Amino acid sequence: YFEPHTHDACFCQLSGRIDECTCNIDTVDHFNNVKVYPRLRSLLLKDYFRFFKANLKRECPFWHDDSKCAMRYCHVQACGDGDVPVGIKGTAKLKKEEKEEDTCGGSDKELDYLNKTISAKMKKDLVMWTKYDDANDNFCVVDENDEDAEYVDLLLNPERFTGYKGSSANRIWNSIYLENCFRPKSYYSLYIPSSKLNSMCLEERVYYRAISGLHTSINIHLCANYLLSHSNGLSLTDPKGEWGPSLVEFERRFSPETTNGEGPNWLRNLYFIYLLELRALAKAAPYLEQETFYTGNEAEDFDTQMAVKDLLNIAKQFPNHFDETTMFTGSAQAARLKHEFKEHFLNVTRIMDCVGCDKCKLWGKLQTKGLGTALKILFSQKFNQKKLFQLQREEIVALFNAFGRLSTSIYKLDNFREMLEH
Numbered sequence: 449y450f451e452p453h454t455h456d457a458c459f460c461q462l463s464g465r466i467d468e469c470t471c472n473i474d475t476v477d478h479f480n481n482v483k484v485y486p487r488l489r490s491l492l493l494k495d496y497f498r499f500f501k502a503n504l505k506r507e508c509p510f511w512h513d514d515s516k517c518a519m520r521y522c523h524v525q526a527c528g529d530g531d532v533p534v535g536i537k538g539t540a541k542l543k544k545e546e547k548e549e550d551t552c553g554g555s556d557k558e559l560d561y562l563n564k565t566i567s568a569k570m571k572k573d574l575v576m577w578t579k580y581d582d583a584n585d586n587f588c589v590v591d592e593n594d595e596d597a598e599y600v601d602l603l604l605n606p607e608r609f610t611g612y613k614g615s616s617a618n619r620i621w622n623s624i625y626l627e628n629c630f631r632p633k634s635y636y637s638l639y640i641p642s643s644k645l646n647s648m649c650l651e652e653r654v655y656y657r658a659i660s661g662l663h664t665s666i667n668i669h670l671c672a673n674y675l676l677s678h679s680n681g682l683s684l685t686d687p688k689g690e691w692g693p694s695l696v697e698f699e700r701r702f703s704p705e706t707t708n709g710e711g712p713n714w715l716r717n718l719y720f721i722y723l724l725e726l727r728a729l730a731k732a733a734p735y736l737e738q739e740t741f742y743t744g745n746e747a748e749d750f751d752t753q754m755a756v757k758d759l760l761n762i763a764k765q766f767p768n769h770f771d772e773t774t775m776f777t778g779s780a781q782a783a784r785l786k787h788e789f790k791e792h793f794l795n796v797t798r799i800m801d802c803v804g805c806d807k808c809k810l811w812g813k814l815q816t817k818g819l820g821t822a823l824k825i826l827f828s829q830k831f832n833q834k835k836l837f838q839l840q841r842e843e844i845v846a847l848f849n850a851f852g853r854l855s856t857s858i859y860k861l862d863n864f865r866e867m868l869e870h
């Protein structure tokens with residue numbers, strides 16, 4: 449127990465129970481910082497997890513945006529041909545070939561096995577229905593099969609301060625919150641104050657808290673890896689950047705004084721989204737334990753499998769998991785709510801194509817895809833029909849890396865807490 453420091457305003461309200469969950473902030477702090485964070489940190493260095501394929505060139509479907517970020521820190525270095533392990537490229541190629549085969553009406557092993565007597569036309573319809581079904585299950589736009597999609601080495605392009613701000617960045621966050629049309633009826637302002645949340649139903653609150661938690665995590669990362677040399681006279685375009693935590697930036701973004709009292713609530717939402725993704729990992733453990741994490745390097749793939757199993761065991765042991773079974777239950781209205789929930793979230797993933805800074809777009813895409821994958825695990829009807837449930841490589845990579853971001857944010861919060869105490 450310690451006396452709250454007078455400057456500790458961001459943290460003194462950050463205690464007690466996490467909203468919509470049954471456990472406390474300090475339980476999660478300990479569990480994450482001691483058990484989860486060190487494991488994830490080494491797991492995410494593995495080749496399987498460090499290469500992520502995304503299309504950063506797709507046009508924004510909502511508005512014309514030419515405010516491309518010119519700062520060197522916004523730039524993403526795509527992988528060269530020889531950089532990506534053949535095993536990873538190979539699995540993507542195989543998937544592409546399979547896809548081409550079945551759009552041409554070629555053989556589909558499962559369907560062949562099911563029924564040899566159906567006509568070619570019926571078979572084609574079945575393939576289409578299966579695809580429609582899969583798409584129906586998704587909370588994200590799939591873009592790794594696009595011509596323009598490229599592999600990026602996440603370790604060479606770390607999430608950190610880029611200088612992306614102003615009207616372009618604000619427009620993205622505004623649109624994301626506007627996409628949350630589950631707003632209190634009489635509330636027209638963009639940002640929902642926490643005092644209004646109680647008038648919303650559980651599903652609506654969960655949606656809002658998850659988005660707000662993601663926003664918090666992104667902003668903690670830019671505070672924890674801030675461009676310190678900028679304040680020493682170096683410009684944003686100077687190659688000699690020096691990066692580290694900025695307490696001033698952190699307090700500006702999260703202290704009650706500068707955020708109308710909301711900062712600590714935004715920090716609480718980080719814990720909420722953390723528990724949501726932790727539950728998804730634990731729920732998907734039986735599925736993920738069967739994965740080969742294939743890159744073509746036998747020894748490394750074995751290590752990756754062992755490290756994933758170890759992490760999943762920790763996740764399964766967490767005693768107070770988020771309980772998704774209380775959501776979308778019962779009436780026809782619940783089914784409609786679930787449909788809307790999915791549609792809104794799909795749009796959030798589309799909005800990522802409008803982000804005007806490539807580095808932010810990359811991490812934005814990865815983290816929304818990771819959250820979307822977690823939602824798919826928690827709410828897809830197919831999840832219980834073991835044979836039908838599937839995750840693509842990019843979904844698995846996104847899920848673990850997105851959870852890695854949240855875990856790092858909680859860990860970094862501890863650093864800021866310590867800095868404030870001294």
Ligand SMILES: Cc1cc2nc3c(=O)[nH]c(=O)nc-3n(C[C@H](O)[C@H](O)[C@H](O)COP(=O)(O)OP(=O)(O)OC[C@H]3O[C@@H](n4cnc5c(N)ncnc54)[C@H](O)[C@@H]3O)c2cc1C
Nearest residue numbers: 608609610611612613617620621660663664670714808812
């Ligand atoms: C997808 C995406 C990824 C980004 N990635 C990066 C990055 O990697 N590096 C980088 O330097 N910048 C990144 N940015 C920009 C960064 O998030 C901020 O938008 C920018 O620093 C400007 O900050 P701001 O003070 O105007 O407030 P913003 O963070 O833009 O927030 C706008 C408004 O939202 C409200 N708000 C703030 N936080 C929360 C919350 N947690 N919950 C609810 N409401 C909130 C506040 O009222 C605030 O004024 C990213 C932006 C987006 C949209």
